[in-house]
């Protein structure tokens with residue numbers, strides 16, 4: 001039985017070292033931190049810096065311990081410092097990591113991905129999700145000899161100039177050939193396809209609608225079918241961005257349960273259980289086009305990260321990973337729902353159970369969400385106020401029990417601070 005985080009009964013957590021590091025960081029790092037891990041956008045009381053992690057337990061630099069439900073924003077699908085993955089990496093690095101060319105493990109990993117993913121006849125590797133989504137777009141354009149890519153409004157596909165969510169430092173030309181549709185809205189998809197006309201190269205879709213700060217939405221069967229049909233009709237590529245959800249819904253790809261096969265798919269995050277690796281997989285039809293683009297990077301052939309991916313995928317198969325994450329995510333969801341119902345707090349839990357999102361009713365500025373998350377944090381559980389969270393194979397029933405003890409207190413805090421919340425309605429939708 002796992003030990004509860006030690007400060008469970010100590011509602012005040014100190015972040016002295018974290019504060020000192022933030023001061024130092026502000027002097028030598030623009031804004032103190034960049035990108036999605038900038039804790040400035042999180043409520044006060046959440047740490048910026050961390051010191052160690054193992055399994056589901058994460059320690060901040062002040063040595064507060066948390067049961068973590070962010071999994072490093074997705075990569076830690078087997079838990080932090082998984083012994084099998086780490087051993088495979090150490091063994092590979094003992095022989096070779098970066099060299100003048102890839103190791104044998106490149107072929108082994110590509111074979112494993114082709115075996116695991118029904119829509120994959122081949123695979124190519126890089127480092128980050130952005131590398132993979134960008135390569136998918138390039139391959140689609142190389143295949144069709146056309147320019148237009150359909151992209152869902154508000155969807156995140158990475159931080160390259162063509163897709164980064166903030167316009168700073170980009171030009172309108174970077175996005176000139178993107179046409180937007182609304183996820184799950186077939187009419188808008190068809191309209192975007194019509195606008196692209198005979199210049200349509202690709203349709204890019206997330207595994208499901210997982211935009212930060214919004215309720216999540218699983219793809220409808222009709223929408224996935226329509227995207228496939230549009231791509232077929234206009235000889236364009238259907239591109240699935242499985243960077244965030246990959247391996248948490250179905251090891252064969254997140255649209256596998258829908259029976260809809262993408263022509264290209266982008267993977268990263270969970271692929272190497274924290275070691276830096278991304279992949280593009282594709283079907284036979286796109287193989288030739290994939291040879292026509294030039295993409296590479298000094299570190300893309302690191303054999304250690306490839307060994308990590310082989311060990312990760314193998315262990316995901318062995319541990320019946322998706323069923324485990326779905327079951328425990330379901331326990332968390334059901335428990336939270338009962339607590340919210342008992343207190344009359346209106347909240348919405350959306351998306352797949354293995355990638356939970358919790359948002360509160362009547363919470364335009366996320367004040368309730370912030371109070372909820374900070375209260376849980378003080379009781380040793382790390383949640384996120386407006387981004388989807390992640391289950392891992394390492395999560396146990398004990399972890400869920402600890403989380404639910406914390407969420408009970410956190411929901412009581414919300415009910416107390418926002419009495420009108422108690423009149424709200426609670427709702428759970430999707431898987």
Ligand SMILES: Cc1ncc(COP(=O)(O)O)c(C=O)c1O
Nearest residue numbers: 128129130156157158241243244
């Ligand atoms: C759906 C999706 N696509 C692409 C990316 C970009 O991945 P990376 O941050 O590794 O470049 C992300 C990252 O969060 C993502 O969630």
